[in-house]
Amino acid sequence: PPTSTAGTKYYKVTIVYGNMGGCNTINTASVQVNVVADQTINIATSNVSKCDNSTTTFVATPLNGTGITTYQWQYNTGTSVAPNWVNVTNGTPTTATYAGQTTTSLTINGNFNLGDYEYRLTANQTGNGCNAATSNVATLSKISSPSITSTTPGSICAASGTVILGAVGSGTINWYAASTGGVSLFTGPSFTTPSISVNTTYYVDVT
Numbered sequence: 001p002p003t004s005t006a007g008t009k010y011y012k013v014t015i016v017y018g019n020m021g022g023c024n025t026i027n028t029a030s031v032q033v034n035v036v037a038d039q040t041i042n043i044a045t046s047n048v049s050k051c052d053n054s055t056t057t058f059v060a061t062p063l064n065g066t067g068i069t070t071y072q073w074q075y076n077t078g079t080s081v082a083p084n085w086v087n088v089t090n091g092t093p094t095t096a097t098y099a100g101q102t103t104t105s106l107t108i109n110g111n112f113n114l115g116d117y118e119y120r121l122t123a124n125q126t127g128n129g130c131n132a133a134t135s136n137v138a139t140l141s142k143i144s145s146p147s148i149t150s151t152t153p154g155s156i157c158a159a160s161g162t163v164i165l166g167a168v169g170s171g172t173i174n175w176y177a178a179s180t181g182g183v184s185l186f187t188g189p190s191f192t193t194p195s196i197s198v199n200t201t202y203y204v205d206v207t
Contacts, residue, residue, distance in 0.1 A: 008032060008033070009032075009033045010030040010031065010032055010033070011030065011031050011033065012027060012028050012029065012030045012031065013027075013028045014026070014027050014028075015027075015028075040062075040063045040133050041060055041061070041062050041063060041121055041123045041133045041134075041135045042060065042061050042063050042135055042136060043058055043059070043060045043061075043119075043120070043121060043135045043136055043137075043138045044059045044060060044061045045057070045058055045059045045138070046058070046136065046137075046138035046139070047138060047139045047141070048138070048139075048140055048141070049140075049141045049142075049143050050108065050140060050141070050142050050143070051142075051143060051144070051145040051146075052111045052144070052145045053111060053145070054109075054145075055107055055108065055109045056107070056108050056140065057100075057105055057106065057107045057108070058073075058105070058106045058108070058119055058121075058138050058140075059104065059105050060104045060105070060106075060121045060135055061104070062104070062123065069123050069124065069125055070102065070123070070124045071102050071103055071104055071121060071122070071123055071124075072087055072101070072102055072121070072122045072124075073087070073088045073098075073100075073101050073102075073106045073119060073120070073121050073122075074086060074087055074088060074119065074120050074121070074122060075087075075088045075092050075093075075117065075118070075119055076117070076118035076119070076120075076137070077092070078118075085120065087101070088101050088106070088119070089101075093112040093113065093117060094112055094113075095110045095111055095112050096108060096109070096110040096112050097109045097110045104121070106119065106121070108140060112142060113142065114142050114143065114144060115141075115142055116139050116140070116141050116142075117139070117140045117141075117142065118137050118138070118139055118140075119137070119138050119139075119140060120134055120135050120136070120137050120138065121134075121135040122134050122135070123135075144170065146169060146170050146171035146206040146207055147169060147170055147171075147206065148167055148168070148169040148173075148204060148205070148206050149168050149169060149170070150167070150168045151165070151166065151167045151168075151204060152165060152166030152167070153165065154193075156196075159197060160195050160196060160197035161195055161196070162192050162193050162194065162195055162196070163192070163193045163196065164190060164191070164192050164193075165190070165191045165192075165193065165202060165204075166189060166190050166191075167189055167191075167204045167206075168189060169189075169204075169206035170206065171206040171207050172187060172206065172207050173187065173188060173189050173204060173205070173206050174186070174187050174204065174205055174206070174207070175187075175191040175202055175203070175204050176202065176203045176204070176205070177202060177203070178203065179203050185202075191204075
């Protein structure tokens with residue numbers, strides 16, 4: 001039967017005995033055919049970034065299709081020799097670890113090299129002969145973790161006064177009066193303290 005349109009269709013066979021009047025005609029019972037739509041799928045959270053020792057997650061959303069569906073996340077090896085896309089396993093890329101490889105949510109961890117890595121999700125409707133669906137491609141960008149590379153202390157000779165402190169880092173630099181907690185006093189690489197008259201320690205982080 002034609003299967004171009006999703007929905008339920010009915011068919012039957014008519015058998016006529018003989019070619020003269022008065023013969024019996026037999027109609028079979030109708031046969032029901034359910035035509036289901038091919039699965040389509042979309043990665044809802046695409047193009048994410050990840051630092052060392054951090055975790056990120058791709059989430060995919062089935063858009064169409066019915067029936068029992070199996071999922072499999074895949075990773076683009078980036079090689080010129082097929083297959084370019086392989087099922088994700090721990091260690092691809094090197095040191096990467098995964099959870100949820102056969103679900104709609106893939107969690108990625110590991111300190112692999114800086115760069116861009118491509119992922120996609122395939123979905124299969126089992127038992128009905130429908131085509132497998134492949135999602136759009138999502139890119140994971142591995143970026144370096146922020147760090148403070150140097151700090152510049154300061155001093156004054158007067159009884160009191162302000163001091164200019166400095167810090168160099170990869171990211172947004174924030175200054176604090178305490179080592180933990182509290183509100184940032186200033187954002188930027190160069191911080192002018194309030195007027196101080198005793199030895200005072202300030203703290204800096206980068207995000």
